[in-house]
Amino acid sequence: MSANRVRLYEKADLAELPWERLKDGEYARAFLEPLILDSVAAYISNVQTRMGALVIDDLVLPVTVNDEEYDNSYVCSPYTHYISYAREEIKLVASPLLASLGGPLLSGAGAIMRLSRVNRIVFVNNWLLSTNLYHPLTAEQIGEITRFLTRRFPRHIVAFRSVSPAVCPEVCAGLERAGYGLVPSRFVYLFDPKQAGQKGWRVRNTLKRDRDMMKKSGCRILRHEELGDEHAERIVELYQALYVDKYSHLNPQLTPAFVRLALHRRILTLIGLEREGRLDGILGYFHRNGMMTTPLFGYDTALPKKLGLYRMLSSLLVSEAESRGLLLHQSAGVGAFKADRGAEGTAEFTAVYVRHLPGWRQLIWKALAAVLDRVVIDMARKYKW
Template identity: 45%
Template sequence: MSAAILFYDNTNILDCPWPDTAYGQYARRYLLPLVQAGSEAFAGNVRTRLLVMSVDGVPVPITANDAEYDNSYVCSPYTHYVSYARQELSLLRSRPLIAALSALLSGIGGLLRASRFNRVVHVNNWLLSTNLYPALSDRQWADALGALVRAFPDHAIAFRSLCPALNAREMRLLRGRRCRFVPSRQVYLLRTCDPDFGNAKSRWLLKRDRALASRHGYVAVGPDDMTAADIPRIAELYKRLYLDKYSLHNPQFTARFLEMALTEGTLELHGYRDGRTGRLDAVLGFYAREGAMTTPLFGYDTSLPQEVGLYRMLSAMLIGIAADRGLLLHESSGAARFKRNRGAGAAIEYTAVYDRHLPAWRRCGWSALERLLGGIGVPLMRRYKL
């Protein structure tokens, strides 16, 4: 028997059934306001049509785009694979290689635009750096893919944030449906659910990192210790790290998004306050699903001296929370050496793309990118430990 697939947008979202489960009620608190108000009210650089796909009553967010080439990478594959990638070239530390790859990105960028690369529907897109997947059966995912192709016949269908350690079953199913698997980034996974995770060096480093808080007079705080008065400071800390230091292509969360995280618990917020002034100087926000957790909100006061160690303190706090709850910690990408030294292992993350219903000229961009990144991108990520 086929799964019942229904779509809800801002015209009928109030009719959407939300299961009386932890996941169902979380989805209601998170998605209902986004669909009603629109994505830009919660992330200023995310322009998309947001819908909820109900699969036998299980809500799954989907986003539909047509172009929006200056969009955040969470909805724009062009931004992810061209604009953001161009910014990351400096990490290679080789001028000839940077020059060659920059020219290659310019060439592939033209091809991608010509093939309407951003005409895409993203499945299970929570507008976050990492999308953890709900538990659906193979039949439900297969029927959902079929329904999406019928509903969006002129769009590629993409599944971001697929990692073999977390999504082996979904990846096997999508390979069986002849999806392309386009490498997206190298991520780091810390198996804190394994009581023997890490080695002596990593355990010593974590112990040293935790000790920094008391040494510099910081007090750990959790969700119950934060109020609406902290929202501007949380926004500032995230901006200093993820937008100013890393890239404006990251989601630019608004005060409304942070208020929702605080009041609705859509992200669990923790951080460190200066024990003398009460000022919040570091913050993280995570969510957990199906035995894993990830942290789309992370920031600290980058104007303070590096020897204070706010990044190390915050990372140790995050690892401690994951270990206490027996969760696999998805640490996203970046800071590779730091994460490896504390016990994390590297894994390649993929975007699975179904484009078999599209004409050949529309498929050529995804096809070229799949070959290019499989042949050049992944070896570079592994060699330079990006």
């Protein structure tokens, strides 16, 4: 086994990275090179992180390194994910009792998490989007990556976001074999177009109604090639209206520079909905290893709900998954809507490696895993969050 099998390329030596010999190397270069050489915040305004590209064998994986940054988007901050985001979510809980108890509990947990330095963390395969997709990784490769990173960053947690037995079973099993703990992070929904025809008549009828709405809407579908720089500000506005203004400012706040990157380098495939000459809906997806996901999604929330912009965009996504033969990862949220259209819910995890750290820093992760698995995931399954 060669001593330089794993290497981390950062800004100073990025020019040495042999992108062309790596799996999806040109895509990775198109996405990662600007973020590493310029600054992440220029493309995602609420993310502060040190970013590099880790190479093992023929794979290149983005790596983010943080120390504190408690105001970061959840894509780089466990504190934001488990505490700040939860504070916002709990306001939406129907039970006043649960909401009243949750605030103090979260404050206490947050204080412990800060003391445990949960944001001193290295995330592997972190594309800084809501969902990370994976190429196959063996347990042996994961072990090599972990040994390399714990030597390079001995006081940092090593973690992988967006892992699930239902989504990337080999990666998930390899992480556990390498000594990672699986901490529940979200309850997500997967739509398999190959099984859509086998669903009940209610699901098939709902999908048909969505398609019919699209046909009758008078909206024009704008494919990626029909979108340009003149749409960048509007695309950000639509994404912001839904994912930031309506849901949470802790979601990644994409900038016009990111949209232009997507347009020119095709790091996302963009599809728009134009209505009466104006762009009123947008989605952007990417795919890897037989799966697609949509980190960019938005519409004009000021328009009447009866127009069905969300339904039509969701129908477009289903059509893309069907035509490409890809499993559609629909991320978290609006579970009842997705389940009505044939999506299946499953738990998603953050895999954390803490065995090299002092015992007092390990305890919070064990506690989080126990509480979230028994309470939050069960509630998400029950209420289709």
